[in-house]
Amino acid sequence: MEDKQRAISRLVAQAGQMLLAHGAESTLVGDIMRRMGIASGADEVEVSLSANSIVVTTFIQERCMTTTRRAPDRGINMRVVTQIQRICIMMEKGVLNYSFAQERLNKISPARYNRWIVVLMIGLSCASFSHLAGGDWSIFAMTFLASATGMIVRQEIGHRHFNPLINFAVTAFVTTLISAQAMILDIGNDPFIAMASSVLMLVPGFPLINSVADMVKGYINIGIARFVMGSLLTLATCLGIVGAMTVVGVWGWVG
Template sequence: MYAESQNDITRLVVQCAQLLLAYGAESDLVEEISQRLGKALGLASVELSISSNALVLTSLVHGRCITTTRRIRAHGINMMVVCELQRICLLTEKGIYSANEVRRRLARIEPRTYPAKFVIPMIGLSCASFCHLFGGDLMACLITFFAAAAGMSVRLFLASKHYNLLVNFAITAFCINVVAQVGYVWPVTETPQTAMAASVLLLVPGFPLINAISDMVKGHMNVGISRWGTASLLTLASVIGITIAMQLGGIF
């Protein structure tokens, strides 16, 4: 393998690893896909070191090493991108994709999301379902539905304006709690506290927490602790927004 080919393949592998980390894949999966893709394209071995905001990748061919570093900028969780990268790896291992085809496929990857007009009512319905499971009455479920739907609308709007994620969570939690306090202002439900608790469940950072535990269990302590810290900060931002809304509404 010529040096130019090794350089090109190393860039493809590190780009794949960078996309996997940016869109929420766990560290063990990133290592596995990177090593499999590199070997399928002709590299002798691929070694990867992952930190909280960067990765270092070294490729080896005939005793010649190339090391490159990339910075990780989180783009939010998107399993479509992760699944597409896994698909590229599998087809490359089968010999269907060459290095040029992998390059074209990686350049064409764009994260797709569900339309807001579908996401907002479904989030409201899911939180209302939790309210029902928690023992809330019909009016509490309706309040939860509208509070969660309004909160998701605010969250998507702030995300489109590229607000800091902590600010996004705090403002969203505040707006949700303000709407959910209807059950306290007007005696339309006997379980207003259930509506307030269920309506903010959309802000629970479940995926980062799962990834954090998975990384720590599999030995990636630094990345796991970083993701745990991020999830804890998001939870704290939500608590701040809820507390301010409850103080202003006199709930305490």
């Protein structure tokens, strides 16, 4: 019985660790962990979450076992989250027991899209925003060039595991430096649109949305931590933009 409880505790803790590390909402993390524990045969599962760690206690026949896991940020990846949800549902339906669920969990990998597809789509999305804001096709092309180049810089810095704040600041600097050429060379009908639209890829929408959702649903500490991180990413982006504007001497769109 002790070995079974240890295996269940390990399964539940690993699932929660992966969910929290890949950007899942705190309510979802706690709910999935409890459901997986109950489906595995536990009488009760208690979960305590913080910004970068998890504490899990399982109860089976009045015997409790507690385990702790660190959950460092691994980047937002909804594929991991949905795969764990599927495992949870299959356990509840009796398709998987806790040992087979552990095997499936170990096989989950955070697959990424092809980097050049991401670069293309980021460039097109930012360029489309510039067109919707009233920019002509010259502005569209300039925004595409700046945002696509900025995304390549962001990928390269991220691949080398630099601090995300440095990543956002450098990416914003390079992107603004390129888009500011539209103003310097007087390209298009409103060059400042290119400068504003090209850095939209750096808006930390997901962390900020999750932070509000966490605080509303009672996870105040995690919500505050995520909000502060989102705010710091925004600040780093602003510093990069201001730095590039200082270099090229273009300040129009902030005024």
